[in-house]
Amino acid sequence: QVQFVESGGGLVQPGGSLRLSCAASGSMFSIYTMGWYRQAPGKQRELVAQIFSNGITNYADSVKGRFTISRDYAKKLVYLQMNSLKPEDTAVYYCNRVSYEGSWGQGTQVTVSS
Numbered sequence: 001q002v003q004f005v006e007s008g009g010g011l012v013q014p015g016g017s018l019r020l021s022c023a024a025s026g027s028m029f030s031i032y033t034m035g036w037y038r039q040a041p042g043k044q045r046e047l048v049a050q051i052f053s054n055g056i057t058n059y060a061d062s063v064k065g066r067f068t069i070s071r072d073y074a075k076k077l078v079y080l081q082m083n084s085l086k087p088e089d090t091a092v093y094y095c096n097r098v099s100y101e102g103s104w105g106q107g108t109q110v111t112v113s114s
Helices: none
Strands: 003-007 010-012 018-025 034-039 046-051 057-059 067-072 077-082 091-097 108-112
Touching: 003 091, 018 034, 018 091, 018 108, 034 067, 034 077, 046 067, 057 067, 077 091
Parallel strands: 010 108
Antiparallel strands: 003 018, 018 077, 034 046, 034 091, 046 057, 067 077, 091 108
């Protein structure tokens, strides 16, 4: 089983920053492509950032230049540094393996509002 626990969400003002963390369990973390997903009310879950096993990253256009995904292989952690946050970024954020997802965690709420 592959499980994930997200943390670090909260309420921030537009233009603010937030760092999300994801603790991963499982025996094959080092070869996973890991991703951060988000789901806003009334919208489908979308992949916003991913990091391959070799460290190469990819981002959705909506967050490119503002978000940075990284991973710590030893600690089996995945991070999402979120800068210049916009109200449109408001969503529940989840981490999971890309394409071959394991069990979904509870996510962490990010709210960007004045």
